[in-house]
Amino acid sequence: DAGVIQSPRHEVTEMGQEVTLRCKPISGHDYLFWYRQTMMRGLELLIYFNNNVPIDDSGMPEDRFSAKMPNASFSTLKIQPSEPRDSAVYFCASSLRGQKITDTQYFGPGTRLTVL
């Protein structure tokens, strides 16, 4: 079975450029999460969607970050303009709502972003 797919796996860009990260959740999953992981701050939830609708974006650091989920099979996280402090590993995760309190989130391989 295909897991969560993320692209690109590595991205190196220069400050000020637009960056778009992509995610394909596990087929049939109705929740999608975007996380960011850094040494300083650990793993942080940025935003999550339910049935393609953004539910909570309180973790999005600032207006430079935006996320969309146009359909059940695809989501993007965009940073415009990018800054060196955005350098991190960005993970996408998905889950299927069942009993809720024990729903498991399955993580993609991540995108390692470096902003020079």
Added chain:
Amino acid sequence: QKEVEQNSGPLSVPEGAIASLNCTYSDRGSQSFFWYRQYSGKSPELIMFIYSNGDKEDGRFTAQLNKASQYVSLLIRDSQPSDSATYLCAVNHDYKLSFGAGTTVTVRA
């Protein structure tokens, strides 16, 4: 105060020993608790979850939960070199997971 606190380690244990990992959380409304393992350069993968007070065993892993003390632990019995990784404690409240900083475990052969 951070929502989820873990000993950062590193925790070094000999092969075959028990590794004990601890996690405390601040939100008393937290509903369920997860342990994820993350190998260097890889994504987190679920080891197990627990939501009722007491112990839950799965193979060589045992999770323990004490809601009154706001404390979760993970025991790894008969530790193997392949258990060397960072272990992340995650706490669920209203479907949002808050992660601890992780404890790095090294199993010495």
